Amino acid sequence: MNNDETSLATVPVGLSDRAYDILIGPGLIARAGGEIASRLPGIRTAIVTDDNVAAAHLEAFEASLSAAGIGSVAIKLKPGERSKSFESLQETVDAVIGARLERRDAVVALGGGVVGDLAGFAAGIVRRGMNFVQVPTSLLAQVDSSVGGKTGINTQRGKNLVGVFYQPKLVLADTSVLDTLPAREFRAGYAEVAKYGLIDRPGFFEWLETHWREVFAGGSARIEAIAECCRAKAEIVERDERETGERALLNLGHTFGHALEAATGYDGARLVHGEAVAIGMVMAHRFSARMNQASPDDARRVEAHLGAVGLPTRLGDIPGGLPDAEALLGYIAQDKKVTRGALTFILTHGIGRSFIASDVPAAEVLAFLKEEAPR
Ligand code: GLY
Numbered sequence: 001m002n003n004d005e006t007s008l009a010t011v012p013v014g015l016s017d018r019a020y021d022i023l024i025g026p027g028l029i030a031r032a033g034g035e036i037a038s039r040l041p042g043i044r045t046a047i048v049t050d051d052n053v054a055a056a057h058l059e060a061f062e063a064s065l066s067a068a069g070i071g072s073v074a075i076k077l078k079p080g081e082r083s084k085s086f087e088s089l090q091e092t093v094d095a096v097i098g099a100r101l102e103r104r105d106a107v108v109a110l111g112g113g114v115v116g117d118l119a120g121f122a123a124g125i126v127r128r129g130m131n132f133v134q135v136p137t138s139l140l141a142q143v144d145s146s147v148g149g150k151t152g153i154n155t156q157r158g159k160n161l162v163g164v165f166y167q168p169k170l171v172l173a174d175t176s177v178l179d180t181l182p183a184r185e186f187r188a189g190y191a192e193v194a195k196y197g198l199i200d201r202p203g204f205f206e207w208l209e210t211h212w213r214e215v216f217a218g219g220s221a222r223i224e225a226i227a228e229c230c231r232a233k234a235e236i237v238e239r240d241e242r243e244t245g246e247r248a249l250l251n252l253g254h255t256f257g258h259a260l261e262a263a264t265g266y267d268g269a270r271l272v273h274g275e276a277v278a279i280g281m282v283m284a285h286r287f288s289a290r291m292n293q294a295s296p297d298d299a300r301r302v303e304a305h306l307g308a309v310g311l312p313t314r315l316g317d318i319p320g321g322l323p324d325a326e327a328l329l330g331y332i333a334q335d336k337k338v339t340r341g342a343l344t345f346i347l348t349h350g351i352g353r354s355f356i357a358s359d360v361p362a363a364e365v366l367a368f369l370k371e372e373a374p375r
Pocket residue numbers: 144145147148150243247250251
C-alpha cells in the first residue's frame with residue numbers, strides 16, 4: 001500500500017476506443033479544470049448536480065473550470081432517487097440543448113449515483129452522444145456507479161429499467177469530499193467496498209478487516225482502497241461490459257438487498273442501498289452455506305466485519321418490521337435477475353469466491369427467508 005498522503009492513483013479502464021482513466025485522490029475538484037482541459041481541449045460543459053452537492057462543491061468546481069478556460073452552465077436537480085425520472089431527464093436534456101452545447105462539449109456529473117446515472121443517460125442521448133465526465137462525490141459513486149458506464153432512470157415498474165451503457169471520457173474521484181459525508185452514508189458506501197473483496201479478492205477483504213478504520217479516517221489507505229475497488233470493477237467491466245455474464249457478480253448481495261429496499265418502500269430513513277447490500281451480502285453467504293456451497297464460518301466472518309464497521313447485517317436490524325417470507329420472495333421474483341422463472345443468485349464458495357448460480361429453487365429461498373425472519 002502507498003504511504004504518500006498526497007498521491008494520486010490512476011486506474012485505467014481498458015475498453016479499446018472507449019478507454020478512459022479514473023483519477024483518485026484529494027483536491028481533484030480544485031484541479032478538475034486542468035485535468036479536463038488537457039484531455040478535452042476547447043470544450044464547454046453542462047454541470048449536472050443536485051442542490052446539496054451544489055451548496056458544498058459547485059462554486060469551487062466552477063472556479064476550477066473557469067481558471068482552465070472552460071465555460072459552464074449548471075443544472076441542479078432535487079436530491080434523491082426521485083430525480084432518476086423521465087421529467088428530470090427531459091429538464092436536463094432541454095437545459096443542455098438550450099445552452100447550445102455541441103456533441104464535442106461535455107456533460108459533467110458532479111454528485112452521487114443518482115446524478116451520475118441521469119447525467120450519463122442525458123450525455124448518451126443528446127446529439128446521439130456527447131462527451132461525458134464523472135466527478136463522483138459519494139463513496140458509493142466513487143467505487144461503483146461512476147465506473148463501468150451504466151446509466152439510466154427509474155420507471156414506475158422498477159429501478160434502472162430505461163438507460164444505456166455509456167462510458168465517460170474521464171472520472172475524477174476527489175477523496176477529500178468524502179470527509180464531509182454523513183457517517184451513515186460513508187458506511188453504506190463501504191458495503192460496496194467490502195463487496196469487491198468478497199467477489200474475487202480475498203486478500204483485499206483480509207486487508208480491510210485490519211485497515212478499515214484507516215479507510216474511514218481518510219488519507220492513503222482510503223485512496224488505495226478506492227483504487228483497488230475501481231481496479232476490481234474495471235477488470236470485470238473490461239471482460240463483460242454489457243453484462244452478458246460475469247459482470248453480474250457485481251450484484252453480490254443485491255438480489256436480497258433490492259428486495260429489502262422494495263419491502264421498506266425505498267424509505268432511506270429505514271434502509272439505504274448500501275445497508276441493504278450489507279444485509280444482502282451476509283444473507284448470500286448464509287444462503288450459500290445452507291446450500292452446502294460454502295462454510296458457515298465465512299458467513300460469520302462477513303457478518304463480523306460488516307457489523308464491526310456499524311452496518312446492519314440481519315433482517316432484524318431493519319427498523320419498522322418487514323413483510324413475511326412469501327412477500328419477500330415475491331419482491332425477489334420481481335427483481336430483474338429472474339430468467340424464465342428460475343431464480344438467479346450470486347452465491348459463493350467462500351470469501352472472494354463468488355459465482356453466478358442460475359436455477360436456484362424458489363422453495364429453498366423461501367425456507368431460508370423463513371429461517372432468517374426475526375423472532
Ligand atoms: N453496479 C453494478 C454494475 O455496474 O454492473
